[in-house]
Amino acid sequence: MLNWVEIVIRSFIFLIALFLLTKWLGKKQLAELSFFEYVTGITIGSIAAEVTMGLERHIMHGIIAMSIWTLFPIVMGLISLKNKKVRDFVEGKATIVIKDGKVMEDNLKKERYSIDELMEELRSKNVFQISDVEFAVIEPNGDVSVLLKKENQPLTAKDMQLKVAPIKEPQTVIMDGKVIDEPLSTIGLNRGWLNEELEKIGVSVDNVFLGQIDSYGQLTVDLYDDKIQVPTPQEKPLLLASLKKCQADLELFTIQTESMEAKQMYNHNSQKLNQILSKLTPLLKT
Template identity: 65%
Template sequence: MLNFPQWLDIIIRSIVLLAVLFLLTKWLGKRQLSQLSFFEYINGITIGSIAAEVSTGLEKNFLHGLYSMLVWAAVPFIIGLLSLKNKKARNFFEGKASVFIKDGKILEDNLKKEKYTIDELLQLLRKKQVFNISEIEFAVLEANGELNVLLKKENQPLTPKDIGLQVAPQKENQTVIMDGEILDEPLSECGHNRGWLNIELDKLGVSLENVFLGQVDSYGKLTVDVYNDKIQVPDNQEKPMLLASLKKCQADLELFALQTDSKNAQTMYQTNAERLQKILDKVTYLIKD
């Protein structure tokens, strides 16, 4: 084996082990980064400790450290496969959810079993914007330690479905400008091109090179953030103008119905005014901003 200076040996070992840790983490999956079980938490600490020890412990065998890291990475991978196929194994290694509140009543025994105090429970509820326990239908502590809350039906926020209103599906915002550069792929995904983008920028009175971030929402509206925070970017007025035009048209129809002497014309104007009012009731919340 080549004899490197100690400082160079440490650098080489560190780079190699960093690459190995990265590959092992990719192999184990994203769950390692987001929701760690107790076993995975211990496993991550141990693998990191082994890597640190082998990286600086020049008197220790390098391959022995790699073997140990591979073993510690393989064990949770195998356990993960078992958990996918067997419910009992999944409950044992990952734990089970515990119900803390049911029908507005706190289940004290489950709190004690999970070693949670009432203060800790109230803190978790406040994070969910819930301050009154009697409003809760169901609250469960998941295996990863997150508390999920279901409010009683009368305390849940009103949705368009509750009032029989059909709305268009919401799409994710597309970032079309970043650091003054146009991103063509997301721009085409939202059904626009550079010509449209330049027109919209002209309406806002900003130039492309001054835009730090530009996004198109699901309704096709462009919003931008410029480098100079002192510059006030005007809001796109197309939707408010459309809403104002619709309201004016509806008011004109009602006025025509009052002014005409013809019964047929009066009925026609009044009928269409009512139809337009129903349309306004359905779309106002979409175009009022």
């Protein structure tokens, strides 16, 4: 067999083997690597490259070596799940580098982090002054986690005692001009409803690059033709306006009627609707 033909065959074999072994290792290998996983990944790749180009080497020897290097971190991972000492040794521990707005210089040197690198990490998290930081640690993967002091944290709806609407995962129902039926059925809708919503905004499915339905049942679309202006969903503002009109009408009826019984009924229902509005307004304005 010609050398170049054998290299092509070996490359395809090891490409498939690497893909399967990486899938076996799990998604963590594709995201945040510990030092041990980093070394393992480099070694597996080196073995694959060596056996691919080393025509005198047997393919099975390379696959066996790669399998061992893949199996070992899996076994160590299972052991680490049950033993914290092993987990700390293999994956490392977080190191405190800022506490109460003060830099822990010894810990910073221990991790071989310069103050410039630390400031760079803080700036990437929109923190520009160390005194604003309550607590910061270097994670085992090298990332820096930051907790701002309470007075420097952004206000939340809870801090302001505001009620906000719960948000659920939006469902993607159109992608690349094609309707996806599964997410539609998940939220209890169908193509008939979707076609009606598209007709309201005057677009066709073929021209929709991406279409999503939020937790309130509102459809938002991104079109292939960016020059076309799509109106924003109006369901919630219209519902809020209708409720306010009903409440105003009840107050008007209370003033206009001469019947005391009717006046009490209108006034009672107006107050009830006003209470409902006070609860719904924060939800319908979002």
